Amino acid sequence: MVSERDRVKNLIKYLESLGIEVNIGKNKARGNKGFFMRRNNVFRIDIAKNMPQEELLKVLLHEFAHYFHSKYDRALLSLDFLFGEYTEEIHNELVNVTVKSVPKDFASALFSQKELLKNQIHELSNKIKLYCNDFSLSEKYLPIENNINLKYKYLTKYDSVKFLNKIYSISEIDKYSDLKDYEKYYIELRQKKRFLNRINSKINRINRYYNNISELFARFIELYFTHKNEAMLLAPNASNILLQNINNGCYKEICKLNEILCYT
Numbered sequence: 407m408v409s410e411r412d413r414v415k416n417l418i419k420y421l422e423s424l425g426i427e428v429n430i431g432k433n434k435a436r437g438n439k440g441f442f443m444r445r446n447n448v449f450r451i452d453i454a455k456n457m458p459q460e461e462l463l464k465v466l467l468h469e470f471a472h473y474f475h476s477k478y479d480r481a482l483l484s485l486d487f488l489f490g491e492y493t494e495e496i497h498n499e500l501v502n503v504t505v506k507s508v509p510k511d512f513a514s515a516l517f518s519q520k521e522l523l524k525n526q527i528h529e530l531s532n533k534i535k536l537y538c539n540d541f542s543l544s545e546k547y548l549p550i551e552n553n554i555n556l557k558y559k560y561l562t563k564y565d566s567v568k569f570l571n572k573i574y575s576i577s578e579i580d581k582y583s584d585l586k587d588y589e590k591y592y593i594e595l596r597q598k599k600r601f602l603n604r605i606n607s608k609i610n611r612i613n614r615y616y617n618n619i620s621e622l623f624a625r626f627i628e629l630y631f632t633h634k635n636e637a638m639l640l641a642p643n644a645s646n647i648l649l650q651n652i653n654n655g656c657y658k659e660i661c662k663l664n665e666i667l668c669y670t
Contacts, residue, residue, distance in 0.1 A: 442472035471624035499641035500622040537588040
């Protein structure tokens with residue numbers, strides 16, 4: 407039986423035979439586990455430094471899938487070439503594969519932070535309304551904003567500032583006795599809203615990434631060639647179409663991949 411290490415070596419050798427430059431641990435892969443780049447007809451796969459050996463095969467498969475996708479659809483916008491028709495049913499199956507692969511503690515941590523910030527903003531808003539009945543959660547509330555002492559005013563935009571050679575920080579806001587309570591609440595609220603915007607931006611970026619058609623396909627290929635039974639369970643139609651293509655000798659790259667990674 408071929409070992410995992412040998413499969414990795416054989417896969418790298420095959421990728422290189424396709425004219426793909428494969429860099430293992432030579433750079434940070436642009437902050438990802440792996441990165442595929444196509445420039446004109448030059449192809450490159452980078453695998454990040456310190457990649458655990460047990461993850462290497464999956465990451466290589468993921469980046470190979472991007473190569474394969476780009477070869478048959480350079481825009482990476484359609485999978486009709488492989489599935490005949492990329493139906494909503496197949497899309498939902500690939501989403502199922504992705505949902506299974508996303509670390510739940512990572513996703514839950516982001517949404518927990520979001521809920522915490524929303525609650526903190528609500529509490530601060532209620533405190534401010536005790537002093538300012540017409541306060542609303544608009545971007546700026548001028549009756550407060552325009553009257554905050556200049557040395558503190560920049561704290562409505564930044565967590566800390568230097569003013570006349572002295573550092574002022576929201577983390578020490580309780581020490582500033584010349585600030586009114588509702589001004590402190592307002593500064594803290596503006597900070598929490600900045601944090602919330604960052605969390606929302608991160609969630610939106612993740613949603614775009616995980617729903618990108620090429621990423622959905624790459625995670626499917628990754629799962630199919632490492633845990634075929636699980637892929638069959640989560641994405642039966644997509645898996646059967648891929649298997650039919652392999653059995654019929656379609657798409658030589660996929661057929662060769664199946665030959666290299668055959669576990670029997």
